[in-house]
Amino acid sequence: MAEVTTVVFDVNETLSDMAPMATRFADLGAPESLGALWFAATLREGIALAASGDARTFAEIGRETAKAVLRGHPIDRSPDDAAAHVLDGFLALGLHPDVADGFRALRAAGLRLVTLSNGGVPVAEKLLGDAGIRGDIEHVLSVDDAGLWKPARVAYAYAAQVCGTAPGEMVMVAVHPWDLHGAHRAGLRTAFVNRDGAAYPAHLTPPDHTVTAVGQLAARLG
Amino acid sequence: MAEVTTVVFDVNETLSDMAPMATRFADLGAPESLGALWFAATLREGIALAASGDARTFAEIGRETAKAVLRGHPIDRSPDDAAAHVLDGFLALGLHPDVADGFRALRAAGLRLVTLSNGGVPVAEKLLGDAGIRGDIEHVLSVDDAGLWKPARVAYAYAAQVCGTAPGEMVMVAVHPWDLHGAHRAGLRTAFVNRDGAAYPAHLTPPDHTVTAVGQLAARLG
Numbered sequence: 529m530a531e532v533t534t535v536v537f538d539v540n541e542t543l544s545d546m547a548p549m550a551t552r553f554a555d556l557g558a559p560e561s562l563g564a565l566w567f568a569a570t571l572r573e574g575i576a577l578a579a580s581g582d583a584r585t586f587a588e589i590g591r592e593t594a595k596a597v598l599r600g601h602p603i604d605r606s607p608d609d610a611a612a613h614v615l616d617g618f619l620a621l622g623l624h625p626d627v628a629d630g631f632r633a634l635r636a637a638g639l640r641l642v643t644l645s646n647g648g649v650p651v652a653e654k655l656l657g658d659a660g661i662r663g664d665i666e667h668v669l670s671v672d673d674a675g676l677w678k679p680a681r682v683a684y685a686y687a688a689q690v691c692g693t694a695p696g697e698m699v700m701v702a703v704h705p706w707d708l709h710g711a712h713r714a715g716l717r718t719a720f721v722n723r724d725g726a727a728y729p730a731h732l733t734p735p736d737h738t739v740t741a742v743g744q745l746a747a748r749l750g
Numbered sequence: 751m752a753e754v755t756t757v758v759f760d761v762n763e764t765l766s767d768m769a770p771m772a773t774r775f776a777d778l779g780a781p782e783s784l785g786a787l788w789f790a791a792t793l794r795e796g797i798a799l800a801a802s803g804d805a806r807t808f809a810e811i812g813r814e815t816a817k818a819v820l821r822g823h824p825i826d827r828s829p830d831d832a833a834a835h836v837l838d839g840f841l842a843l844g845l846h847p848d849v850a851d852g853f854r855a856l857r858a859a860g861l862r863l864v865t866l867s868n869g870g871v872p873v874a875e876k877l878l879g880d881a882g883i884r885g886d887i888e889h890v891l892s893v894d895d896a897g898l899w900k901p902a903r904v905a906y907a908y909a910a911q912v913c914g915t916a917p918g919e920m921v922m923v924a925v926h927p928w929d930l931h932g933a934h935r936a937g938l939r940t941a942f943v944n945r946d947g948a949a950y951p952a953h954l955t956p957p958d959h960t961v962t963a964v965g966q967l968a969a970r971l972g
Contacts, residue, residue, distance in 0.1 A: 561783040568790040572797060573953065576928035579801040580901040580935045584953040592951040599948060679802040706798035713802045726821060729814040731795065731806040 530696045532717060532749050535634055536687055537665075538678075538702035539645035539652045540586075541567075542721060544621040552617040556610050558601040566614065569593040574646055575706075578677040585672055586647040590615050618651050623659045624723065630742025631664040637746040642667040644687045644700075646677045667691065679710020688716075699749060701742070705732045719745055752918045754939060754971045757856055758909055759887075760900075760924035761867035761874045762808075763789075764943060766843040774839040778832050780823040788836065791815040796868055797928075800899040807894055808869040812837050840873050845881045846945065852964025853886040859972030864889040866909045866922075868899045889913065901932020910938075921971060923964070927954045941967055 537543060550563030570586070570593045577583055594611040603610050634641060641664055645652050649670045656662040667690055671677045674686035688695045700711030701719045708718040709732040720728065720735040721742060728734060737748050759765060772785035792808070792815045799805055816833040825832050856863060863886055867874050871892045878884040889912055893899045896908035910917045922933030923941045930940040931954040942950065942957040943964060950956060959970050 559783065561781065561787070565783070565787045565790060568787060568794055572790055572794040573928055573951070575794060575801050576797050576901050576932070577953070579797050579899070580903065580928075580932035582931070582935070589951075589953050592953050596948065596951065677801070679798050681802070706795055706802075709804070710798070710802040713804070727817065729795070729811075729818070731799070731811050731814050 530694060532639070532697055532699050534640045534642060534691050534693045534698045535745065535749065536684075536698050536700045536711075536716065537641065537643045538700070538704065538707055539643050539655065540618075540647050542701065542703045543623055543627050543643070544655055545624050546621060548621060549614070549617050552614050553598075556598065556601075556603040556605065556613060558598055558603055562597050562601070566590075566593055566597045569597060571646070574677045575679070578680040578683075581676070583671070583676050586645075586651075587615055590618075618647070619654055621655060623655065623661075624742075626723075626741035626743055628659060628661050630745065631661050633743045633746035634749070635664055637749065639746075639749060640691070641665050642669060642687060642691060644669045644671070644678070644683065646671050646683075648672060678707050679713070681710070681714045684711050684714035684716055688714075699736070699745075701745065705729050705735075708735050709733050719748070752916065754861070754919055754921050756862045756864060756913050756915045756920045757967065757971065758906075758920050758922045758933075758938070759863065759865045760922070760926065760929055761865050761877065762840075762869050764923065764925045765845055765849050765865070765874075766877055767846050768843060770843060771836070771839050774836050775820075778820065778823075778825040778827065778835060780820055780825055784819050784823070788812075788816055788819045791819060793868070796899045797901070800902040800905075803898070805893070805898050808867075808873075809837055812840075840869070841876055843877060845877065845883075846964075848945075848963035848965055850881060850883050852967065853883050855965045855968035856971070857886055859968045861968075861971060862913070863887050864891060864909060864913060866891045866893070866900070866905065868893050868905075870894060900929050901935070903932070903936045906933050906936035906938055921958070921967075923967065927951050927957075930957050931955050941970070 550560035553562040570590045573589045591611040594614040595607045671683045674683045695715035699717040718735040719737040772782035775784040813833040816836040817829045893905045896905045917937035921939040940957040941959040
């Protein structure tokens with residue numbers, strides 16, 4: 529097997545702590561449980577577009593699904609304003625506490641770091657910039673420039689092309705097993721960040737590595 | 751445009767009333783809101799497999815996502831037994847009240863009816879058989895025999911092949927806009943069943959027809 533030179537990080541929920549998104553729904557007077565439903569529905573819609581050969585931005589889809597999941601719940605503002613409040617929450621998220629140290633350890637091990645998100649570049653840039661770790665990342669990439677969302681093969685191929693790296697020298701790092709399954713099918717190695725002890729779904733190809741914090745990857749890959 | 755000869759119905763939530771699935775989670779001591787999250791997550795997983803070129807059955811994925819969404823909720827039985835209780839709920843669902851009369855009206859208008867589900871054939875057979883309307887349906891089809899879940903093009907192409915019909919003579923009928931988007935991309939006409947006044951998502955191609963009950967389709971297509 530080729531040596532891993534490049535670590536590709538997913539962004540939403542893998543780097544960012546999305547727990548505050550539940551609060552965004554509570555702010556509107558809706559149940560906090562809509563946070564998880566909204567994110568699952570947004571991914572379902574974006575990935576369904578990928579499966580049918582089309583793409584729209586995360587923000588565009590996220591606004592529509594916010595309005596859809598809020599339907600029937602009495603809220604304190606218009607549907608459009610409510611959707612904007614949800615989407616604005618993405619720009620206010622912070623990193624999981626293990627990420628910054630983990631990036632440093634991976635850089636110290638000589639690895640190149642990039643991000644590849646189904647969300648937009650500006651959201652990732654703000655998340656990394658606010659945390660002062662943008663400099664650790666060589667390329668901040670979005671599927672908006674790939675043509676289809678992950679887990680379509682072209683999304684991972686796009687990252688490999690920008691990096692000038694063979695897929696087999698890259699490892700995809702994510703908290704979402706479906707993302708790792710797609711990366712595996714595209715020829716990348718895979719690493720599952722399992723911060724809360726979840727079981728890996730039996731319907732997907734198991735990851736090459738499982739860690740409970742980003743920093744543990746350095747010893748596995750370095 | 752070619753005349754429509756064949757009406758292709760989605761099954762889960764389009765024909766079946768899925769409201770009792772929330773009760774399945776309540777039976778376990780978990781929040782009813784998990785019903786919607788479970789279905790969205792199951793679709794996300796199955797469609798993600800389609801986007802990456804793979805397939806597993808609805809039942810296999812549904813069990814895994816049931817265990818995943820129940821994690822962290824105190825429940826009254828083992829995770830495997832809880833997942834089985836959720837999946838068993840699918841076999842106990844009934845039809846929406848507009849479906850049986852709607853089928854009759856479409857048959858009276860000379861249209862051929864088939865079903866195409868991301869779920870298994872046995873679930874659809876039981877739903878239609880229990881309601882005494884199996885005889886209205888010429889083919890009960892599942893993506894299990896197509897290779898990929900809807901909204902991948904091959905799923906719709908498989909239905910056209912079994913029916914011996916050009917996609918342009920078929921109309922896909924569903925409550926799920928992502929399904930209709932995929933059908934449109936595969937060359938079918940589309941009809942959105944909007945029983946509860948939802949807005950059609952702006953990120954998808956609008957349907958050719960929108961009705962509030964299946965029976966209204968007969969006048970539109972006949």
